[in-house]
Amino acid sequence: MPVGKNAFTIFRYADNDISAGVAYCGKYRVVSLGFPIEVLRSQEQINALINEIVTFFNNKNIKSENEADPILQNVKSSDN
Numbered sequence: 001m002p003v004g005k006n007a008f009t010i011f012r013y014a015d016n017d018i019s020a021g022v023a024y025c026g027k028y029r030v031v032s033l034g035f036p037i038e039v040l041r042s043q044e045q046i047n048a049l050i051n052e053i054v055t056f057f058n059n060k061n062i063k064s065e066n067e068a069d070p071i072l073q074n075v076k077s078s079d080n
Contacts, residue, residue, distance in 0.1 A: 029057050 002008055002022040010031070011021035024030040031053045040046050 023056065025056075031056065 002019065002024070004024065004026075006026040007022055007024045009019040009021070010023050011033070012018065013020045013034075020035060021031065021033045023032075037046050037049060040049065
């Protein structure tokens with residue numbers, strides 16, 4: 001579970017609803033995954049995940065989970 005007002009879950013494990021990935025958006029930005037990207041089923045999923053995370057890092061207008069939601073929507077919906 002993310003701690004802090006600027007941290008939020010971007011992935012959840014389907015079998016137990018525990019956070020599988022969290023992001024932080026404050027003075028700096030962090031994305032931490034609870035799984036290696038190699039476990040994704042296809043190179044397209046890996047590329048989509050990396051692209052969405054890079055977009056999150058580069059979009060300086062995002063200051064909260066609600067503002068990040070459209071950016072991370074594809075990340076959240078990817079099967080892992």
